[in-house]
Amino acid sequence: MREMSFMRRRSASTFSTSWWTTQRLRSCWPTSSWRWPSTTPCGTTTNKCSGSRNSPWKPIATTPTVTSWSEAPRRCTTSPSRWPCFCRMWSGGTRSYLLNPFTVLSCVAKSTCGLNNAVVSLFILATVKGNALLSAIFLALATYQSIYPLTLCAAALLYLMQRQFIPINAWRLSFWWFVAQYAFMYVGSLLVMVGLSFFLLGSWDFLPAVYGFILSVPDVTPNIGLFWYFFAEMFEHFRLFFLCVFQINNFIYTVPLSIKLKEHPVFLIFMQLAINAIFKSYPTVGDVSLYMAFLPVWSHLNRFLRNVFLVSCAMLACSALFPVLWHLWIYAGSANSNFYYATTLIFNLAQILLVCDYFYAFLRREHHLVHGLYPKRKDGSEATLVLK
Template identity: 80%
Template sequence: MAAPLALLLIVAVTIRALLFRSSIADLISERVEVVSPLNAWKRVVEGLALLDLGVSPYSGDVFHETPLVIYLFHFLVDYAEVAFMIADGITAVALYLAVRDYNKHVFRKQKYALEADRYPLDCLELIRTPRQMHYIPLKVAMFYLLNPFTILSCVAKSTCGLNNAVIALFILSTIRGSALLSGIFLALATYQSIYPLTLFAPALLYLLQRLYIPVNVHRSSFWVFTMQYVFVFLGSLSVLICLSFFLLGSWDFLPSVYGFILSVPDLTPNIGLFWYFFAEMFEHFRLFFICVFQINVFFYTIPLSIKLKEHPVFLIFMQIAVISIFKSYPTVGDIALYMAFLPAWTHLYRFLRNIFLVSCVLLACSALFPVLWHLWIYAGSANSNFYYAITLLFNVAQILLVSDYFYAFLRREYHLTHGLYLKRKDGTEATLVLK
């Protein structure tokens, strides 16, 4: 599988290199669907200019990336295009390796369950075979590298690509059972944008199940390992924050980065749910609704972790999707990361209910974003309601997509336990209702 992956990387790099040299690169870098006030390249350039002048990049209201990012590009600014292409390549390879290892784990788990006769005979057609799973890692890498959302994000030089690379490395470290690297990469992802903090729960669940449940270690060892993982995560996060302080000599980055993400002062239109709502909001209600909107990302972690405690990898997928939908400044690059996982759940397709409709809505909305933006900003024949309406529909479609996969996953697990063809007591066909 190394040769197809290498060919895929070559094709992906070629497409990006051609677009970087095309006349539409500047147009892409200005699209509000692709960049946000947090990750726009022109803001990074502005921060670098201030840094070169000996002025804090956070002294104005332009730069909102983390200090480590600006110091990274202080050395790589002349090779930014290469850096973003490498970041996409790292993400794709990390996802490829992570899904490959996860599939091996799933196959072993299925094998033990079959040997123990845990599956009803009529649900054997739901069992995943090695042949079905063989090309899934390559499809995941392809879904990420050749996704138009990913390509646009890379060509715009959005720092979202760097965040995706860190999260992908975190997923790979977690699936491979490396608690140390998992905690470090999770801390780095949280340092970048706060919201990946919600990935702590699925990572801990997976590591506990992988390292301790198979060998029946005493319950006290679970708490010892949990505290160790918490210590690695918090320790790494503290080191990153302290390093940022020593690089800048001040704490100015805290309100400029994390305060900016949480308080949402910049209402530049984007594909998220915040900007229009708070543009119309009375100021004395703002704090209350900021808390209500922001808590969405973190609140769903608890019920999802309880329901999917035995399936932490699917929980990671769900959490990344929730972050992409409900974060304050989302871009299409965030969406591309969780969409890359869709080939990993091909065994759920028979239980999906709305996949065709949702796919059509997502494609239509993606095409209408630039059209309605032009009508609003340039032609003057529409207003912000038009653009926000298509944004709202786009996010509703994402919610339906994620909910559909959640339903399909739960239904398949139910059938694996109770059988595929359910019967009532009188022998008639039963209807499954999940509540």
């Protein structure tokens, strides 16, 4: 025991990622019954070096080990009396959503966006709780209301597979079996809802009236999105091509983000919600408030953000200019659509900068967890991180 204790102290003083560095970086430090994986000489984040049998990095038998960063929030919430700060952040997210001015505006406007947000929130809750059936049902209900929540399916699959310790490997039969089960529950629930709609209405006219309307964008009424002005000025023979280009933005980022964030499906849900709020055909301020409610959950990334002041000023200025320019354009007649659309472009650009900034901060923090807060070059000088 003395030799093992000495080897641990020597290893902790040798490598740059010390216990104190990891504790400062990871704000959601679990209770004493769980231990985060340590950095090993092989550069991995497991408790022992898989390539060496005589490695001093041995797991402690009395302390269970979290083998993945993404499963730590789930494991440390198994005991209600030992909830870490991660769980308290969800209550902060609730207050952030309810007190958000965008949420208040959508309620004042009597928008149905609140119902869509409620269904998506129930889907997230069922997924985090590990209930695959309810997760598939609420995802089908959200897709039934709008097509874009379909992109959340990948994040739900990743989280549920990690919850049930199913390896995320396309060559494993268990992987495809779980995907088939979830797809069957999701498609079955969606078909039941569509069938009930046909039974109540007596025709299939609701399909082009709902989904066809969302995809073809026939109404170019001004909103906070990117579609209306562009397609109002578009020549008719170019419309189909640019319609496909604009709509594919909601779905094309799902695959690369799922590959990059396969160990962090909750953050993947946040990214997909933000992308849908930016690139959907008819966005509202209620969609913006939904993904902004996740920002308190990622408060530990604030120290790595780079464009907070710029994004905050842009969004505040655009939020104030929207009603002013609308009044000058529609009622006073002293402005035109270019002023309003310019404000829309700046508002969406600020959202894109916000999402990219959080993505950069998340990747940088994960890098620091492995290599330490102050990485060094081979010659001993301080290294500079560059996101490629």
